[in-house]
Amino acid sequence: MNTTADIVADKLIDWGVEVIFGIVGDGINPLLEALRVRQDRIRFVAVRHEEAGAFMASGYAKYTGKLGACLATTGPGAVHLLNGLYDAAMDGAPVIAITGTTYSDVIGTQYTQDVDTMALMKDVAAYSVRITGPRHALAVVDVACQAALSRQGVAHLTIPVDVQMRPLQEDKSSTAYGPIRGAPTWTPPAGTPPAEQLDAAAELLNSGSKTMILAGRGALGARSEVEQVADLLGAPIAKALLGKAVVSDDHPYTTGGIGHLGTRPSQELMQECDTLLILGSNMPYADYYPKPGQARCVQIDRDTTRISRRYPAKIGLTGDVRRTLAELLPRLQRREDRSFLQSARQRMEEWRKALAEAGENRGMPLKPQYVMTKLSGLLADDALVSVDCGAHTVYFARHVQMRDTQKLALSGNLATMGPALPYAIAGKLAYPGRQSVAIIGDGSFTMLMGELATAVKYDLPIKVVLFKNDSLQMVRFEQQGIGNPDFGVELQPIDFAKYAEACGADAFRCATPDEVEPALMAALESPRPALVEAIVDPDEPIAMPGKTIGPSPT
The missing domain is CATH 3.40.50.1220 (TPP-binding domain)
Structure with a gap:
């Protein structure tokens, strides 16, 4: 029986979608069954939070340039996708998001999980349509994929549960001119000016x-x-x-x-x-x-x-x-x-000398620049580097020297916290033979740290380098910069090494300069998912480009 759900799954396969990220739910059970029986051709990766699933789709698109895909159930599932979808939309990453909708005859009646997903996605999606039946799916899945790729953004399809189950043979065309069909083809525009x-x-x-x-x-x-x-x-x-x-x-x-x-x-x-x-x-x-x-x-x-x-x-x-x-x-x-x-x-020579001096500062407490400098030298030539948003981003931007064959994923215009771990998972799925490293702060990691268990579940040996200072350091310095006292930036300490081990990952810790390189090497060489907890100085200042960069007081 060829249902709407079957058609959607087949169309995604036709478009070259190899992996789709999401969480199961009763609002998408027919779609999940269609994916289950096709798991030799399209892989469903079950995540711990839909936001992470959307970040993974975005990261997959950022790393590969291909179409990323994510799936969420009705109501709260669709709501949870939004941050990751905005990340894709604002950085020009092509993503198709598929959501469930409650039964078509109770839409708008305040039925359980009756969220207007069309209104929800209006701002973030370049294309958004509610599928009305299998014949409709034959056309609009192609249009959605074409829209995501051509507009370099998010396309969204939402499907009522009963429509997902409807067989094609029971669905008649409503147009006098016969059914409209799409095709899984898209060619990038030539794109040269006159x-x-x-x-x-x-x-x-x-x-x-x-x-x-x-x-x-x-x-x-x-x-x-x-x-x-x-x-x-x-x-x-x-x-x-x-x-x-x-x-x-x-x-x-x-x-x-x-x-x-x-x-x-x-x-x-x-x-x-x-x-x-x-x-x-x-x-x-x-x-x-x-x-x-x-x-x-x-x-x-x-x-x-x-x-x-x-x-x-x-x-x-x-x-x-x-x-x-x-x-x-x-x-x-x-x-x-x-x-x-x-x-x-000449100026870059002087700048690099100042950076090198800061990066080799062996003072205590442990300086984040020192950790970042050591990590830069240990990354593989073809590493996939996923970077989160926070104070550590400044140190990454200046002290990690990207090489021609490495790839980078981060949240640019949205500048959201939380995506580095999902990006790293998506990167490893896209390029299994390449080193995939997430660089992340303790505040960012705690937002979606359940996804470390996802990496363990799927045997994805990603590496997480976590900068722990028990604070939202970037915001702290921003507050101080406008003359305000610290407020709301302190974080309850967490033993992240123990947490990683509880998830089934390897864990290492460094708190002194002598411990940094051994911990990083052990994690990078581990055949399993691994986390390095680097306990760094919470008072290390973040210098703006016009300020002098050099060793900080020890």
């Missing part, structure tokens, strides 16, 4: 003398082209956090990060450039761009609405960054004056 726009952009860039490149997530697939443009123009490359992996952190053209988590050279050079080339970035911190009127800007982005959103672009090129740069490169002239680039290199 020749006259490319000519104008090249003319502007060629006429500059101090060009700065700002590379974001949209440039991740354009490493070679970005390097060639930087070389031709003698242009330093500043990287938004989501673009940290565009070029390696030791690349001779990069000035590292930009923004609150960035470097002093990036900040200074942005204030000195006369030309700015923005590549696939939506970095929101306006005070880290050139001053108004200072620089002429060329911006390349696949989304027209992002052009001039952060800095006025004299020329906006709508298209794929890699393809657009490939068309732009033959039009660019090699800049003979390399003084701006040379200045960037």
Whole structure:
């Protein structure tokens, strides 16, 4: 019997969905049965919280570029998805979310778990439809998958329980023109601007003398082209956090990060450039761009609405960054004056010395920079690095040196706490042969720490490096920065090593510099899920890019 649920499952398989994350529930039992009988072709990963399932779908999409998928039951199940779906939507990760709805004849009657999921998903989803029957499913599942991929965001389908069970043979077409059918096909747009726009952009860039490149997530697939443009123009490359992996952190053209988590050279050079080339970035911190009127800007982005959103672009090129740069490169002239680039290199040499000094500080209590520096050197060349949101994010951005073959996932525009552990699980499922490491604070970990048991259940040997300072340190310093006393930031201490062992994972702890490297190595070499509890200084200050970075008082 071919039911609506069967059609949905078959369509997901046709679209290449290999894994779907979620929690069972009576509002999706027919869908679960359809997945069960197809588990040789699509894997259902049972999580501990629907929010984590949505984060896993988002992380899977961020790591692979493929369609991520998650599933939740009626009412509260759908509600729990929202944070993870907003993460996907705000970072341009293609995800399809499927939810149950109560029986179609009691919708709107305040029946048990009768939540209006269409209204719930209105803001987060680029496409959202309630499926009315199997014939409808034959068309709209394809449309939903196409929408998620083409709009780089969230598509949502909700299905009443009785509709999930309805057989195709009992469902008649309501249109005089016969049933509408979809197809599991999608081709990325060619995405190159017209020749006259490319000519104008090249003319502007060629006429500059101090060009700065700002590379974001949209440039991740354009490493070679970005390097060639930087070389031709003698242009330093500043990287938004989501673009940290565009070029390696030791690349001779990069000035590292930009923004609150960035470097002093990036900040200074942005204030000195006369030309700015923005590549696939939506970095929101306006005070880290050139001053108004200072620089002429060329911006390349696949989304027209992002052009001039952060800095006025004299020329906006709508298209794929890699393809657009490939068309732009033959039009660019090699800049003979390399003084701006040379200045960037000199400043980066000084910055790296300061970072190295801070990163090798063996003072007590244990410094988070020291842990991050040691971790950076131990990560595999092809590691998947999942980073949560908090004070540790600052130390990661500056002290972990990303390499060309590593991949990074983090929550950019939403900047939510909680996703690193789910990301790491999704990354390991997508790339079983690669090291998958979550870098996380104690506040973030406690939000979804049940997912460590998920990693154990599915024998996924992810690694968790947990920075424990018994506080929400970033908020604490923000409170202090505006002259307020600490309030609500203290965390009840938890023995995370014991917790990890209770879940069935290996656990290690470090509280002194001598213990750091052995603990990290033991966890990274373990064949099982493993957690390192690094007990770090809760009073270690977080320096902004314009401030001096050096060893803190011991």
